[in-house]
Amino acid sequence: MGGKRLKHRAGNNSGGGDRSRRNNQGAGQRGNYASIPTENALYESFYKQSSLIPSEEWEDFWASLQRTLPTTFRFTGGKAHALGVLKTLKETLIPHLVGIEWEGVLVEAPRALGWFPDSLAWQLSVGKSTIRRCPPFKKFQNFLVAETTVGNISRQEAVSMIPPLVMDIQPHHVVLDMCAAPGSKTAQLIEAIHANEEAHVQAAIQGETVDDASGGRPAGLVIANDADYRRSHMLIHQTKRLNSPNLIVTNHDATMYPSLLVKNEDGRKEYLKFDRILADVPCSGDGTARKNYNVWRDWSPLGAIGLHLTQVRILVRGLQMLKVGGRIVYSTCSMNPIENEAVVAAAIDRCGGLEKVNILDCSDRLPELKRRPGVKGGWRVMDKDGSWFSSFEQVGEADMREARLSRIVPSMFPSEDGKSDEDGRRIPLERCMRVYPHLQDTGAFFITVLEKRAEIGAVKSEEHGRKKMAAIARSKVGTPSGGGKGGEVEGTREGAELVPTAAASEQPPAPGSPSKRKLTEAVAGTSSPLAKKPRSDLPDPDEDDDSDGGVQLVGEEAAPGIPARTKSSNPPKKDKAPPAEEPFKYLPADHHVLENITKFYDLSPRFPKTCFMVRNAEGIPSRAIYFTGYLAKQVLTSNEGSNVKFVHCGVKAFMKQDVQEEGVCPWRIQSEGLSILEGWIGETRVVRAKKRETVRGLLKELFPKVHAEGQEGDVIGEIEEKVRGLTMGCCVLKVEATEGEFEDRMVFPLWKSRHSCNLMLPKDERKAMLMRLFNDESGIKDSTNKNSHLARDAAAALVASPIDHKSLMAQAIAIARNSTYIPSAFCVGAIITTPGGTILSTGYSREQPGNTHAEQVAIDKVLSSSSVPKEAAVYTTMEPCSKRLSGNKSCVERILECSWIRKVYVGVAEPGDFVENSGKAVLEAAGVGYQLVEGLEGECLGVARGEGGKEGGKEGEGRDEEGVCLEGGNVVM
Numbered sequence: 001m002g003g004k005r006l007k008h009r010a011g012n013n014s015g016g017g018d019r020s021r022r023n024n025q026g027a028g029q030r031g032n033y034a035s036i037p038t039e040n041a042l043y044e045s046f047y048k049q050s051s052l053i054p055s056e057e058w059e060d061f062w063a064s065l066q067r068t069l070p071t072t073f074r075f076t077g078g079k080a081h082a083l084g085v086l087k088t089l090k091e092t093l094i095p096h097l098v099g100i101e102w103e104g105v106l107v108e109a110p111r112a113l114g115w116f117p118d119s120l121a122w123q124l125s126v127g128k129s130t131i132r133r134c135p136p137f138k139k140f141q142n143f144l145v146a147e148t149t150v151g152n153i154s155r156q157e158a159v160s161m162i163p164p165l166v167m168d169i170q171p172h173h174v175v176l177d178m179c180a181a182p183g184s185k186t187a188q189l190i191e192a193i194h195a196n197e198e199a200h201v202q203a204a205i206q207g208e209t210v211d212d213a214s215g216g217r218p219a220g221l222v223i224a225n226d227a228d229y230r231r232s233h234m235l236i237h238q239t240k241r242l243n244s245p246n247l248i249v250t251n252h253d254a255t256m257y258p259s260l261l262v263k264n265e266d267g268r269k270e271y272l273k274f275d276r277i278l279a280d281v282p283c284s285g286d287g288t289a290r291k292n293y294n295v296w297r298d299w300s301p302l303g304a305i306g307l308h309l310t311q312v313r314i315l316v317r318g319l320q321m322l323k324v325g326g327r328i329v330y331s332t333c334s335m336n337p338i339e340n341e342a343v344v345a346a347a348i349d350r351c352g353g354l355e356k357v358n359i360l361d362c363s364d365r366l367p368e369l370k371r372r373p374g375v376k377g378g379w380r381v382m383d384k385d386g387s388w389f390s391s392f393e394q395v396g397e398a399d400m401r402e403a404r405l406s407r408i409v410p411s412m413f414p415s416e417d418g419k420s421d422e423d424g425r426r427i428p429l430e431r432c433m434r435v436y437p438h439l440q441d442t443g444a445f446f447i448t449v450l451e452k453r454a455e456i457g458a459v460k461s462e463e464h465g466r467k468k469m470a471a472i473a474r475s476k477v478g479t480p481s482g483g484g485k486g487g488e489v490e491g492t493r494e495g496a497e498l499v500p501t502a503a504a505s506e507q508p509p510a511p512g513s514p515s516k517r518k519l520t521e522a523v524a525g526t527s528s529p530l531a532k533k534p535r536s537d538l539p540d541p542d543e544d545d546d547s548d549g550g551v552q553l554v555g556e557e558a559a560p561g562i563p564a565r566t567k568s569s570n571p572p573k574k575d576k577a578p579p580a581e582e583p584f585k586y587l588p589a590d591h592h593v594l595e596n597i598t599k600f601y602d603l604s605p606r607f608p609k610t611c612f613m614v615r616n617a618e619g620i621p622s623r624a625i626y627f628t629g630y631l632a633k634q635v636l637t638s639n640e641g642s643n644v645k646f647v648h649c650g651v652k653a654f655m656k657q658d659v660q661e662e663g664v665c666p667w668r669i670q671s672e673g674l675s676i677l678e679g680w681i682g683e684t685r686v687v688r689a690k691k692r693e694t695v696r697g698l699l700k701e702l703f704p705k706v707h708a709e710g711q712e713g714d715v716i717g718e719i720e721e722k723v724r725g726l727t728m729g730c731c732v733l734k735v736e737a738t739e740g741e742f743e744d745r746m747v748f749p750l751w752k753s754r755h756s757c758n759l760m761l762p763k764d765e766r767k768a769m770l771m772r773l774f775n776d777e778s779g780i781k782d783s784t785n786k787n788s789h790l791a792r793d794a795a796a797a798l799v800a801s802p803i804d805h806k807s808l809m810a811q812a813i814a815i816a817r818n819s820t821y822i823p824s825a826f827c828v829g830a831i832i833t834t835p836g837g838t839i840l841s842t843g844y845s846r847e848q849p850g851n852t853h854a855e856q857v858a859i860d861k862v863l864s865s866s867s868v869p870k871e872a873a874v875y876t877t878m879e880p881c882s883k884r885l886s887g888n889k890s891c892v893e894r895i896l897e898c899s900w901i902r903k904v905y906v907g908v909a910e911p912g913d914f915v916e917n918s919g920k921a922v923l924e925a926a927g928v929g930y931q932l933v934e935g936l937e938g939e940c941l942g943v944a945r946g947e948g949g950k951e952g953g954k955e956g957e958g959r960d961e962e963g964v965c966l967e968g969g970n971v972v973m
């Protein structure tokens, strides 16, 4: 169709086809965004006066910042698979989207981001109304929704895709993602570890590789960490679709990340060092104004001031744990130099200067990405009221006693001739990368790649800065520590700096819990019992012998005048210890259950059977058996019994099925684990197909009949004979690439019942495949008669992946924490999902102006998206309200108006603080399913009453909104 213009007539005059400059067109996914004024005088004057943007570019820069961000998405998963899905887009959809005129305006076709490798990331600038009403775009949108639902496409902000691309990750690398939730970058790191693994696995299956400890899978490992327990579960949800056995999720404060042990080749334990680290730190997020209206509403220079020290500590801790020769990428979505260049320079300085750590020149990386060099010097620090300071000395002169300034520290300022290390060598800050909105129509981002050149000895503490501050205070204020506020400020800092490093072996039970008590003890010369308990005999290589290594005390409490949201510099507050995780217990390779499985599936003796584990203290395979990579196993077992908080590892390989029949193996292959197992399964449990029609039949018909010999039907034609000969139970369907049929091979788990078979795929996935492979949008057939033996067989075999309601509720709790606490209403979080558990939208109390309820916000987002699902479920941390004191429509009424909401999962019933709620009764009476998700009631109530939430601001600003889960709160495009 090339450049030919296709005219599509609009049904009415509303809306436009393109994104106008300042009207926030396309912002329907963000609810009332269009009505939010994109103005903030202090924010504007800060960046105008900071001279970061050349004056001739200012207009363009500012106008770009005020425009709504285009939608960007990435093809995810293994490269071959991602390229396959991309091919469908390019060949079947894009040609119909080029040169389209809609309502008299030429509509921009979706386009690949030139700088992203292999064209696997795309940008869509067209407005929502065009997408909804213009037929070719509607079809494109159906494709996006279907592929997003099954995890082949992930919405991610363009600039957020950059850091993993400059990390140069190899499959054998040990990678740490220090601040990982919600996990969009972690997904990229995992994909990099698994790049090109298919060929290696094939070689291992053929017996060509010697090192098959992981069955040809990559030797590397990604450890993804987040200090916020609930967000760490968001991370698990987000990365689940990648089915990586090489992922561990931990829950620690990154400023004091524990040194992990691992057994070396001689079986002795040593400390794990990382080849690559990502420090995508919490930041003020002021580069996200294009998608996060809170920036316009709340921006203050104190956001950055409150975060600087935490950012430095995270980066320093990362550098300590890095291998010599390894790289750490530091990134933020803030434009402020004190969160960026100043942090990089301070970390280099504290680690011993450029001899130990240098900034890599990445100017040859991603050549099509437009960027600006880092700022070499000359930046200033702005106070809350807009006063500027060019040097720390000026702060002292201005008002050292003002507690509100107590967070301003010397490392926030450039030295006179730019930043230099201890030996006076200039730190090449221009090698840092700054991305601005007007350069390529993106958000703003800061990225720096640092290389560790030599082992770092004792890390310099903030002593230097403290002394400097103290000297200034003395000279300006008078007495060293007594009398007046000046003394108090200094005294506080002194105490904080005296607290020793919390080494891995001395982790307190909950992250983020270095407390005032500890501070008091340290100052008083006592120490906690925990601090005395060594976890191993090894000297900790990362342990500082002076007072810093990340103990978070200076920034522990916001200084007066600093809004609570800047407290995100601290590890998120813990109201109580998070629930204990089930332990990870590896099964001996000769465990009788594994032997049974091996026999049934004729599993190759060379498959690494020592890497199967279960999640219970007794080590009993009762429900699920997981598979992990070899190094993941080493890390989990080497740190068993320590205080390291592992919250996730392993891919579900087998699930136990209730089967009555004699001789049937109850352990079915879980689709997550299929790609790991399939090559190693013997021919007795393999069914081979070639024809497109066979796959189509299996996708369309839920339970195709397996006929008796001589009565073959046509649904599963070519495989019927083989399937008939199989004993009941699970097997593997392999569809080979064949000329004239499929170009790529595919593998599915298949359940053979007595009279039927069933492709073990969730309905969402079936629909997406029907659309992608056959352009078939007509849906799925279930021709079983409910009372027939076929239906009974089918019911027994129905094996869609179970949804983890608890994990979704944990995410809803995390979302609820965004609510601003007010005494007259609860803080609630809500998520709307497809029946398969894919998140469609999120909402929290008061997210939209007024006392808006979480369910209301989430529903509005779905309703304002371009497609409303046929079926959906709501997860809400508290029973939906049936009555509102304001007289506004209740959440129950809103839910009932949406006939597509079939089920409501609730974290806790509403206590009678404000009104008597009969939400449950009304919903049930109306036929809407209602289920309490047990085990999180206390957390739901706590968050509802403001524990761990915010009093007047948003943590991390727009950063919370990154990734599919939270990005604009909506994945429905």
Ligand SMILES: C[S@@+](CC[C@H](N)C(=O)[O-])C[C@H]1O[C@@H](n2cnc3c(N)ncnc32)[C@H](O)[C@@H]1O
Residues within 6 Å of the ligand: 160, 178, 179, 180, 181, 182, 183, 184, 185, 186, 225, 226, 227, 228, 231, 252, 253, 254, 255, 280, 281, 282, 283, 310, 568, 569, 570, 571, 572, 956, 959, 960, 962, 963
């Ligand atoms: C900018 S977001 C990370 C975004 C993520 N890298 C992604 O691409 O999806 C920052 C994260 O840091 C976490 N965080 C805040 N303080 C932390 C700390 N001290 N240690 C570890 N994580 C922290 C927050 O919970 C938040 O999830």
